[in-house]
Amino acid sequence: MDWRDQGFVLHTRKHGETSVILEMFTQSHGRHTGIVRGGVSRKMTPILQPGTQLDVSWRARLEDHIGSFTVEPLRSRAVVLSDRMALAGLNAVTALLSFCLPEREPLNDLYKRSEQLLDLLGQNDLWPLAYLRWEMALLDEMGFGLDLSACAVHGTNEHLDYVSPKSGRAVSAEGAGEWVDRLLPLPPVMLGKGASSDEEIVQALVTTGYFLSEKLAPQIGYKPLPDARGRYVDLLKRRLTSP
Numbered sequence: 001m002d003w004r005d006q007g008f009v010l011h012t013r014k015h016g017e018t019s020v021i022l023e024m025f026t027q028s029h030g031r032h033t034g035i036v037r038g039g040v041s042r043k044m045t046p047i048l049q050p051g052t053q054l055d056v057s058w059r060a061r062l063e064d065h066i067g068s069f070t071v072e073p074l075r076s077r078a079v080v081l082s083d084r085m086a087l088a089g090l091n092a093v094t095a096l097l098s099f100c101l102p103e104r105e106p107l108n109d110l111y112k113r114s115e116q117l118l119d120l121l122g123q124n125d126l127w128p129l130a131y132l133r134w135e136m137a138l139l140d141e142m143g144f145g146l147d148l149s150a151c152a153v154h155g156t157n158e159h160l161d162y163v164s165p166k167s168g169r170a171v172s173a174e175g176a177g178e179w180v181d182r183l184l185p186l187p188p189v190m191l192g193k194g195a196s197s198d199e200e201i202v203q204a205l206v207t208t209g210y211f212l213s214e215k216l217a218p219q220i221g222y223k224p225l226p227d228a229r230g231r232y233v234d235l236l237k238r239r240l241t242s243p
Helices: 078-082 084-100 108-119 127-141 173-182 198-219 227-241
Strands: 002-015 019-026 030-036 053-059 068-075 160-163 170-172
Touching: 002 030, 002 084, 002 108, 019 053, 019 068, 019 108, 030 053, 078 084, 084 108, 084 127, 084 198, 084 227, 108 127, 127 198, 160 173, 170 173, 198 227
Parallel strands: 030 068
Antiparallel strands: 002 019, 002 053, 019 030, 053 068, 160 170
């Protein structure tokens, strides 16, 4: 069995003395792992960094074997290493993809969105909103998409201020009633209205974070969300208070 594809690095871990197990998000084969011989060498280590775009060939005797990769670098994203926000964002994306993607299942739309998001790294004015949109798309792809089209109570599409943590549907201020304290925020940025601000994006990430941790994570084994996601949100919060 063998194939050739493109993708970007999610994670590596050492395997034996000289090799690594490489985890990739590939365009046509989804999240896939394989052994890279000599992966700990000085030549290979800089190539096998999270976010690096690679051309990969995978080969195994049988389809269900872990197999091995040979890799060729296409595009480095090492520039983010000197940018704290960009590095935190990169780590959040690769950690979440590694956390929740099923193995070997092609997810072409999500792959394209993820690649486009990584290409924006370093553009810190644009990236938080793009990241929020990506998290919403990730929830949708994983089967936990939010329905923000109309109020779950009255069916109207005006004054939508909240999200039901149970159904993921929008709720208007009028429809919230006595349940308002139990609902999640629905800032206008999630509806594509008005200019975005870091404050609104942080509010929105509270909502998407709830569905990631309380809906998606239990579905895949009650694992806690990767710390990298929380670190990125914390940095974004600190940016709100910086002079």
